[in-house]
Amino acid sequence: AATGDGAPSSSRVFVVRRDQDIYIHTLRKLFNESHGIFMGLQRSEEELAGKSRKAQLVQVSKNYRSVIRACMEDMHQAAALKLGPAFLQVSILSAMELIWNLCEILFVEAATAGPLLLRLLDWVRLHVCDVDSMVRQVLSSESPSKHKLFWNLGNTQTLTELELKWQHWHEECQRYLQDGTFASNPHMESICKILLGDEDAILEKKELMTTWYHFLVTRLLYSHPTVKPMELRFYAQSSMDLFLGGESSPEPLDMILMAAFEFEMHQVIKECSIVLSNWWFVAHLTDLLDHCKLLQSHNLYFGSNMREFLLLEYASGLFSHHSLWQLGVDYFDHCPQFGRVYLELHIERVPLSTEQKALKVLRICEQRQMHEQVRSICKIMAMKALRNNRLGSALSWSIRAKDAAFATLISDRFLKDYCEKGCFSDLDLIDNLGPSMLLSDRLTFLGKYREFHRLYGEKRFAEAARLLLTLMTAHIAPCSFWMTLLTDALPLLEQKEVIFSAEQTYELMRCLEDLTAGNPDKLCSLQDDDVETTKVEMLRLALARNLARVIVKEGTVEGS
């Protein structure tokens, strides 16, 4: 069913779509609504047994069909407004419903000999549009009392009894015919023949019946009302042969229905997959049949079973759609073997146009513990934010992904901006990092460094000094930043009050010497720069002075 939508002109770019029907606007309703039914079916795992379970499954099947019908109706409405391809779509939908209904009768409900014909009768009535009037004509004009009686009997009496009575009635009709009661009226005669199940007589009225299955059901009604499911295939085959009579070859639809009458479930699904331009039908029908436990024995030679294979195809189609991708997620979830892998591959390819969409995709991944995808989505969003100069957002995204490397990168950007501008941007974020600060060393440093600034701003100098020192001695600060930190210490050293203790001052001095001595490259570059050398000199001076003051102070305090 993969089809190509070609642009045959000079451009020669072909849009290949795996499931063309996905793009039909009016069908979106079908996809969305049936998604709900599908989910309901998956949830309703076999809590019910036996009969009620069957009733439940039949109800599900009817729900699916009613969605198809609703869609057809919408298309009729649309077609009323603008004539166009809608007609084709309606006919496809109606064929889908026709097949589904037959499958429902034969497979899901598995009607037994008596009710089977009733169901088939309903089925034909429902789908052959002008059958209503005809049925009325055929049924009501003849012997309505007998017919009513006949059908009422179906409910109360056993099959054998029914058959006896039917035969009795049958013989009565035959007698009428032989007696020539109706001889005067050829119409009445033929009606009587029809009632007797005379195939030739029925065939004569062929033009009244649009299809061979209509003929089949009519024939069954008048000649074999108690047909058993297994006998259907013979009647079906012969009906088709008789009806088409070699004039025309069977259409694909005929083949599908024939396969259904033959109880060849796999053949039905196979033919449908080939003929229909969507995966919706086969995926949902197969899933339903699977829940009826009708497909268990059948495993495909390529990995998963047929249900899963078809669901995967359908869901992949949904993912290729601009907006229906969300539905696909749930279908993948119910493919035990490959669903997860498919989802992982598809979800990464959903374009993330806004943060809100990204959040929705993220939620899908997080609910399913798809850590790899979570990381990649967050990274994409962080990169986008970074490109837009939204450092705060970028940091938020990398924190959500717990992406340490990226958090480090962004922290560096923040610090660089600070060195250039002398003030921090995005304070509201940095001040509120909380535990997420521990994600990366650089981020911790950023948070702590900002804390130092805050303490300093609040004139809590002693705490600020202690924090500043810890940043260096505990190696939280990157070496490249030490010079800035030491420069930050300058105003603290120059305060009227002594802030750094003697021990702390020694530590500061060691840091300074480590920086200048331990790193000759750095030293060279520092010496090149007059400003830097002056800075170092000033620092040394300030440290020495502070040391002198603190020794005096500590000495006096101890002495006194």
Place this chain on the structure above:
Amino acid sequence: MSCKGDTRTQRSRGGGPAEQTGNTAAPSRLPLFLPLPTRPATDAEPIGAGAAARRSQAEHSAAPARPGNRGQQAPPGSYKRRGRLSAAPGPARTRSRRAPGLSLRARRRAAANQRARRGAGGSGRGAGAAMEDVSAKFVSQKISRTRWRPLPAAALQPPDVFATGSWDNEDNRISIWSAGDLGNAGLNGEYHGEPHLLCDIQHNGDVMDMQFLDQERIVVASSTGTVTIFRHHQNNQTLSADHRWAKAHYHVDQDTSCGGAACTGVVCNNPEIVTVGEDGRINLFRADQKDAVRTIDNADSSTLHAVTFLRTTEILTVNSIGQLKIWDLRQQRNEPSQIFSLAGDRVPLHCVDRHPNQQHIVATGGQDGMLSIWDIRQGTMPVSLLNAHEAEMWEVHFHPSDPDHLFTCSEDGSLWHWDTSTNVSEKPSFLHQGGRSTAYLSHSTMNQSVVSAWLSNDPTKDRMEITNLIPNQTLSVNSLDVLGPCLVYGTDAEAIYVNRQLFA
């Protein structure tokens, strides 16, 4: 937490009519569907007629149990669900969703159950009706916003017209709908027409947010950063773009000079319009002026998710690092006048609403589905945190005229009704006695005299009834709006739902 399983209360909502409709045994044969509309003569018919046809078809046949019909809205398992409720009284215990002692919660639940039983015995009115009055329509576009058109002053009718905006479609639209004629309802209210489209117009980009400016104009925020005012011409049922602020929100890109940034929230107080966006910018427009009156660049370093008016000159914003900020637009400083924040985890906040009468009470919803109630007169942390949805809470709304009721919707596909009106049992409850037209007037007046139930710290009084209005939904409920007795909500499953009898 764990009370999910034991949350059935004895109120009649779960039983009665709901179950009957849900469990109807499939009739033994599928009756005739009505013939398909082959409509040469009926071309001119309004769309509603087709719906009616389908409706009656649905009622005759065994097959359909479609969301549009009443049956499916009350699936067999539907019951009144009381949420996983844990309030943290007092600002001291903010992050206490696991904290409050079991005893407190147990007591509260016991109290609620008692009350529920009383209620069931007292009024014979079928509570199941609330579920059945939902009508739905599949609209073939993912809905991001739904908004009732405001009622004119002194209007007596319930709201009828609402607007929707779509997202994530190749072709996004703003649509105006009529909720369906209530007059069509039979005596038993057995039939409500489904919403039908009045008009629509194409919209560039996802609709991120929208709000009615007045009876005719809607302000729409786009993911392209553009803010547009659309006018709904009610005479000839058309929509047109009235005014457009292109790229009101934008990124200063490194490469290109200017790229649009999604405008995430809009709020209006005619003629003023405030927008916020992913660019952390706040814009103040006036409907009658071409350029922005005021712009605060870099108002927030993270994404601003939503905005609402606190007073006429002050606004509230929530952002993606769990902060609630108050901005005074009279101040020329480009800084918030107050910052509140969730301590600890920095859980992003997605929505905010203010109590309509008591302006110091603010509700926000977060990424973890938690509902936070803030008292902006005191502290910097929420007064209570209520564990709610399992995923992002996209919208929170106090009922505009009956603020003891609150509604929240979420990515997890649920929509919760929070009811504190039964809180003070000694007071007569007008709401559950009077007819639905009288309930609202009486209730709002008596509200002002008491301490709001939302801030109540008294565990014996602090009862809240929580109902999940959508039991089996799977896809996100992106938006809701509530006005009078009517609720409208839209989902990612491309359906809109209208509930006309919230308090039945």
